[in-house]
Amino acid sequence: MMNGSRIMEGYVPEYDATIVTRILDAGGTIKGKSMCEDLCMSADSFTSVTGPVLNAHDRTRSAGGSSSGSAALLALEQVDMATGGDQGGSVRIPAAWSGVVGLKATYGLVPYIGCVPIGITRDHVGPMARTVHDVALMLEVIAGYDNGLDPRQPANLTVPEYTKQLTGDLGGIRVGLLKEGFGSESAEADVDELVRAQAHRLTSAGAVVEDMSVPLHYPDASHIYSVVHEGSLETMKGNGLGVGWKGFHPTSMIDALIKGYRTRANDMPPTAKFNYLLYDCITTNYGNRFYAKGQNLSRMLTHAYNQALSRYDVIIMPTIPFKATKLPNKDISTSEICKMALNFGQMSNVCPFNLTGHPALSINAGFSQGLPVGMMIVGRHFDDATVLKVAHAFENIRDSKI
Known part of the structure; x- marks a missing residue:
């Protein structure tokens, strides 16, 4: 579980999140709440209220964010499984930089009730672990319909036994290497080369691996995300939920956010202040025009990926185009904090799939x-099983001593 915001300091919920209840009912033990970035508004790991979350492989570097604590605890083998929230890559980014597995499941597959929303059209919560099997096992437990409490979910949800589909056999599976996911402006050559080489190793499990293209992916997709991202920050003014949707509204959480925003606004992290002011400026001058345009373009983006996934079972690319960055020194300026923590180059491959809702998993390709x-x-919507199957087959190949 995750925790971390001065705005909500002292708030004790009177009920568990749906995923917590399901974990407990399945026999799991909640060891505690891991630290995340303050208000979850950073793709890095130096804005949490208790100080930087350090990378388990190099303590001078970022663990990735915003689900930074969950990834670090897994990498340090302090827990077996963890959860993370993902509105723009916040499960997959720390999974990548910490060397663990993190899944942003299909939008709506895992109920979000009990987690603080950031954007109802982008909210995801998902499993994290050191192995694909453990991620699949946790997904079996936390996925499924939440009795109409969460409007993100379709009513006809079914949850397969994901673990039973981890056969290691990829016969008939077609894998596309997304051309636009490699070689971006911020990409490091060693990252691109390692991911490409490792993906081609899937042929040994029977997969067909070849290059393919979705021109809208880069750089357009992250630009589309940026306006939808800012628009959905209405949840800050709407105290976590806004209006206009059916489902369960946790009133005590809303009360805590109202109190926090009104009495402790200065305690918000610089990233949240920056986003709030930017959103306020945009809406004051242009209303919701850019948000609306972004949502319309998201439909085009979804169609583009769906077209590609009609030819390929999964698409592969680097999770982040570059390796974990150095943590900043203590006298870093506010503008530099925002520049580092809200890095769309870091998010360019991950954030598009928050708009489109496709399942996306990060697995360690190796080390450089x-x-x-x-x-x-x-993968395709609600075909999380194939994503996990491919990831598991790769994990076997990667760890093979032959």
Whole structure:
């Protein structure tokens, strides 16, 4: 579980999140709440209220965010499984830089009730672990319909036994290496080369691996995300939920956010202040025009990926185009904090799939210069099973001593 915001300091919920209840009912033990970035508004790991979350492989570097604590605890083998929230990559980014497995499941597959929303069209919560099997096992437990409490979910949800489909056999599976996911402006050559080489090893499990293209992916997709991202920050003014949707509304959480925003606004992290002011400026001058345009373009983006996934079972690319960055020194300026923590180059491959809702998993492709490199596997809506199957087959190949 995750925790971390001065805005909500002292708030004790009167009920568990749905995923917590399901974990407990399945026999799991909640060891505690891991630290995340303050208000979850950073793709890095230096804005949490208790100080930086350190990378388990190099303590001078970021663990990735915003689900930074969950990834670090897994990498340090302090817990077996963890959860993370993902509105723009916040499960997959720390999974990549910490060398663990993190799944942003299909939008709506895992109920979000009991987690603080950031954007109802982008909210995901998902499993994290050191192995694909443990991620699949946890998904079996936490996925499924939440009795109409969560409007993100379709009513006809079914949850397969994901673990039974981890056969290691990829016969008939077609894998596309997304051209636009490699070689971006911020990409490091060793990251691109490692992910490409490792993906081609899937042929030994029977897969067909070849290059393919979705021109809208880069750089357009992250630009589309940026306006939808800012628009959905209405949840800050709407105290976590806003209005206009059916489902369960946790009133005590809303009360805590109202109190926090009104009495402790200065305690918000610089990233949240920046986003709040930017959103306020945009809406004051242009209303919701850009948000609306972004949502419309998201439909085009979803169609583009769906077209590609009609030809391929999964799409692969680096999770993050570069290796874990150095943590900043203590006298870093506010503008530099925002520049580092809200890095769309860091998010360019991950954030598009928050808009489109496709399942996307990060798995460690290996190490370069002693640092983990994440490989992201993306699949069709509600075909999380194939994503996990491909990831598990790769994990077997990667760890094989032959």
